[in-house]
Amino acid sequence: MGKVSCDITISLDGYSAGHHQTEERPFGDDGGDGSGAALHAWMFDAPEENRAEIARLNTAGAFVMGRNMFGPVRGAWDRPWNGWWGDDPPFHAPVFVLTHHPRAPRPMAGGTTFHFVTEGVTAALARARAAADEGDVTILGGATTVNQYLTAGLVDELRLHIAAFTLGSGTRLFDGVPPLNLRQLTSRPTSLVTHLTYRVLP
Template structure:
């Protein structure tokens, strides 16, 4: 029997009240009403405005051997793929590894520049994780969101570690982490406060 050495972690930026996106998400406003211009600038400014201060967390996020994301994180729903579209991520997405996208609609794998290939999984979260683990080998699998997808994996007990990047403002409504998730036992592994974000890592015990 082979022992798996890689772990399954979730990595997500949230507001202080737990939202990963505001209301009214569109193609032009992927994070909806996020309190700024709607492009995710306020939620994710820590990654782009002060990357040197947060380089360790950015590098850790990029170190996964495979990724999982929800359909809406790949791009907004377009019925049954009514026109070809490469998602939010441009021609050279930042993943550079296989990415498994949860969706209800079949689509051929989509290779991109830089080594990223999007694989579209229609048979559930367990299948996506099985495929991601196979692709990752001994490396880690990172579930990058959105919150609805992470909530499904937390509810199913499939997460080893939860990495939160908490920004100091509230949204009040939108897509919320832990929504509908049963009570969890978490062990704090580490935390670090930066200028515009606090990074907290929890081990999921049950």
Template sequence: MIDRTGRVICDLTVSADGYSAGLDQTEERPFGDDGGDGSGDKLHAWMFDTPDENRAEVDQMTAAAAFIMGRNMFGPVRGAWDRRWNGWWGGNPPFHAPVFVLTHHAREPQPMDGGTTYYFVTDGVAAALARARAAAGGGEVSVHGGATTINQYLAAGLIDELRLHIVPFTLGAGTRLFEGVPPLRLEQVTSRSASLVTHVTYRVLS
């Protein structure tokens, strides 16, 4: 029986054709070729070029009581696993809560400044969700990406709400949301257009 204590939500920025990252992702280019300089500047310009216009959505992305992310969202594997690497998010990540990182590479928990602690989970999506729910204490759990991780949770029927930030250009290839996910019924809850992005929230019905 699936434990439904607290909502499981996800936030993801995607191109108009559904890609959350382009091809050729590297340590220097975490979002691959997105038509900008590879740092995600084009795909995520709405966060940084017009922050006041999108303040509510930016704040909402880090408001959960616990987070789950894939290993690529945390950072690249250097060799087998470099324990000196603390992720893309710097010394004071924006989460300020427990973050459960899905990986095949075991590692001790990594506390960071500001209240974020990374926990590395090697036994799958269900185990990560169970640990995140326990840490959240009935609060929201956010599956924070990337698309490959979100797809696993969608395919397993474990996402309650899908918050997409859709930018008006296409990538044509890369890491795509809904890849390998069975057909879903979605109910649109909210939609708001801004100058660089459209924010759409869906409730996942099945």
């Protein structure tokens, strides 16, 4: 069976998004235009020096994300909208979206299909494991979703990309998560971000 990893970019003070997410501003009050450009500049402004981490992002056999990572809390959920990911999302694998709102699966170009799971984090992970077969499963976020999986003890590996700025408020990683026993596996700084990988110990 493959491992379960969480892979998430956060600010130096631990936030994965600002408050007030909307369809037009997926990262809310993120200190910029709400596009997440500051948080994820390491991917787009410095791809060469972060090549290994970018290449690893979408290599899992299946993915899990929270509803807010698929689309905003308000405004677009009940209409036939494909979320923030465009017609050809980067995953090219099954993606299981945690939600309280049932919705039919949404197949996309490139092999991505969004499946909407209303039974909670354990059910979503079980479906992702089955879809991945023997492959890995990646929990993408946002922070609230990662926190639920960490709290439930369902994570084998935690991959953090810590951007070199602070947000001050928003959705924060580790909020409400009990103390974790971690072993650092890798640490690599680049100009815009520090990449950290931890094994989550029992």
